[in-house]
Amino acid sequence: MNKMNKATKRRLIITGIVCLVLWVASYFIGYYVVADLSLDIQTGDISLASFTDIMNATALYVTPVLFVLQLIFTVIYTVCCYAKAKKLYASWDGEDEDTVEKSESLISGCIAVLSVAQIISMLFFGVIVYATYDKFMSEFVFWAFMLLAVLFIGEALYITFMQRCAVQLTKKINPEKQGEVLDIKFAKDWEASMDEAQKAITFECGYRAYKVCIYTCMVLWLVCLFGIYFGMGIMPMLMVSVVWLTTTLTYIVKSYNMEHRKGRK
Amino acid sequence: MPLYNKLKDFRARLGVNQQEMGALVGTSRQTISQIERGDYSPSVTLALKIAKVCGVCVEDIFDYREED
Numbered sequence: 001m002n003k004m005n006k007a008t009k010r011r012l013i014i015t016g017i018v019c020l021v022l023w024v025a026s027y028f029i030g031y032y033v034v035a036d037l038s039l040d041i042q043t044g045d046i047s048l049a050s051f052t053d054i055m056n057a058t059a060l061y062v063t064p065v066l067f068v069l070q071l072i073f074t075v076i077y078t079v080c081c082y083a084k085a086k087k088l089y090a091s092w093d094g095e096d097e098d099t100v101e102k103s104e105s106l107i108s109g110c111i112a113v114l115s116v117a118q119i120i121s122m123l124f125f126g127v128i129v130y131a132t133y134d135k136f137m138s139e140f141v142f143w144a145f146m147l148l149a150v151l152f153i154g155e156a157l158y159i160t161f162m163q164r165c166a167v168q169l170t171k172k173i174n175p176e177k178q179g180e181v182l183d184i185k186f187a188k189d190w191e192a193s194m195d196e197a198q199k200a201i202t203f204e205c206g207y208r209a210y211k212v213c214i215y216t217c218m219v220l221w222l223v224c225l226f227g228i229y230f231g232m233g234i235m236p237m238l239m240v241s242v243v244w245l246t247t248t249l250t251y252i253v254k255s256y257n258m259e260h261r262k263g264r265k
Numbered sequence: 266m267p268l269y270n271k272l273k274d275f276r277a278r279l280g281v282n283q284q285e286m287g288a289l290v291g292t293s294r295q296t297i298s299q300i301e302r303g304d305y306s307p308s309v310t311l312a313l314k315i316a317k318v319c320g321v322c323v324e325d326i327f328d329y330r331e332e333d
Binding site: 093094097100101104174175176177195196197198202 | 282283284285287288290291293294295296298299300305307308
């Protein structure tokens with residue numbers, strides 16, 4: 001009974017949060033659309049073009065700040081994690097499980113932040129390119145863009161360097177692990193050096209990621225469908241469909257081959 | 266998980282740490298640690314390898330008990 005109550009409470013809280021998020025999102029979208037429509041009604045031309053302008057202005061002024069903030073956070077967090085992991089490993093006597101597990105947990109945290117930062121920085125940089133590409137006549141915008149481009153390349157190099165450091169430390173802790181981050185065959189070598197337990201974890205995580213990816217594609221498809229009314233065109237929908245198709249076909253082909261003993265290890 | 270084991274005791278008898286035990290049975294230190302904690306049930310092959318290295322039967326190390 002208690003469990004049921006707890007589960008119901010949890011569901012209610014989640015539903016409440018979802019409603020709150022949707023309410024806030026609806027407020028802002030509705031505000032911009034209505035503001036835009038009223039403006040256009042005055043001129044007699046009903047269109048939603050200025051909604052895109054508002055988004056562009058937000059992208060132009062907010063994204064560079066967010067980009068720099070995420071860069072600072074990534075560098076500070078990963079350097080701290082790596083330094084602490086290295087220190088713990090140096091103090092490890094080869095027996096104490098807690099020490100080595102803490103060290104490995106910090107390395108995992110470091111790699112997770114680097115992976116997320118890579119995607120976030122690419123997204124932000126893309127938004128910055130979108131917001132500035134037709135404003136290069138302004139000297140300020142041009143030099144600001146050049147600075148952000150240098151920071152973007154710098155962050156990409158830093159992420160590769162830090163990922164290599166984290167992998168090297170993991171290899172020191174677990175000497176059976178193989179693979180060099182800078183090598184194009186890294187993923188293959190790393191997978192080949194995994195044992196059965198690590199493969200089980202990796203493949204389960206891969207399946208969860210596949211399921212989440214499929215749900216995300218469904219939601220994005222809906223967003224793209226509504227986006228057509230906001231002048232997004234069909235390109236976003238095409239991109240979502242490519243990701244959706246690639247993921248689904250890869251899964252279907254691999255599972256078919258494995259069920260029929262083709263390429264099964 | 267209803268699979269219990271005495272791997273830690275047998276490893277202590279052999280006088281090896283998890284890293285060395287892993288090397289003896291061809292697996293990683295992390296997997297040995299997960300088996301000892303009961304977080305991972307090894308495959309039949311790995312269980313047989315562990316038993317062989319310890320010089321006992323699989324049932325001496327691993328014990329399956331139905332949960333209530």
